[in-house]
């Protein structure tokens with residue numbers, strides 16, 4: 001691809017070719033050939049050696065993976081648990097971390113909708129944090145709120161799913177630490193996309209989106225200071241020295257998927273996390289520029305990510321447009337319903353989430369296809 005820097009063209013080369021144009025990393029990224037091979041190899045080893053022997057043989061990879069995830073999420077390796085998804089990570093946290101019922105959990109208006117439901121299901125009152133004009137938590141107002149009416153928890157979706165918005169998690173975690181209020185972070189869209197070692201007390205994510213790991217493998221990390229608070233039950237057969245957080249893992253697991261995630265993370269680290277983050281920011285800016293002034297659509301405000309949202313202004317239904325883009329143009333996008341971020345979204349939108357290999361010709365093809373559909 002002529003307009004793509006060799007490093008990102010190589011990223012594309014390292015994956016199976018796509019049928020069409022994949023602009024959907026915010027749903028699930030494209031795994032590399034090496035990641036896919038690692039998953040398949042481990043599954044084969046399970047059949048050849050016996051599943052538990054294969055797992056024992058892969059112990060070195062698992063140790064490396066725990067260390068890598070700990071580094072990415074800002075905890076120690078003993079603070080990492082593997083879960084099935086971001087949703088499973090939050091569920092585990094809510095079960096293990098005692099919070100007084102009926103108390104308030106503070107979130108930004110951009111919060112992921114299903115998380116809001118998880119909090120209200122548990123009997124918490126959800127209160128909204130004040131923001132600046134861009135939707136980012138206003139730090140001065142937060143500081144005042146932490147003094148006047150502190151919530152029992154601040155929960156942040158670091159990178160929003162419905163538009164390109166990054167919450168200032170590090171600064172928020174600093175303020176909350178001083179006030180003695182824990183911070184949990186939904187890093188489902190943040191892992192592999194922006195820096196996730198923010199000093200939060202707990203962070204959870206899935207590996208399948210920007211990290212391009214296999215589906216069904218998520219991560220949860222909890223800082224050491226909180227381990228003594230956790231209510232966990234170790235499996236009766238667990239080793240007596242099992243780390244507390246490890247008790248949050250399922251008894252059986254998709255070990256092959258974890259091995260795949262280990263490879264995906266190593267590939268990301270080899271490229272350089274900061275270089276990937278910069279490139280994804282650039283991809284977002286390129287997509288916004290390519291789609292600006294497209295008749296029938298407005299580009300939602302976006303900064304710092306590769307997620308771009310288009311709002312229809314001519315009565316189009318984003319779900320229909322998404323289906324037609326795929327069926328008629330082989331372009332994969334997402335239709336976002338307002339339930340994804342009910343305190344911010346006022347209507348459905350079309351989400352574009354290319355990865356580092358996004359090229360000008362792909363964006364031009366999308367623009368052309370949207371014009372043809374309108």
Ligand SMILES: Cc1ncc(COP(=O)(O)O)c(C=O)c1O
Nearest residue numbers: 085086087112161186188189206
């Ligand atoms: C911000 C955010 N949080 C949570 C989730 C849920 O992740 P999972 O499907 O891994 O449970 C998503 C998935 O799209 C998301 O975008």
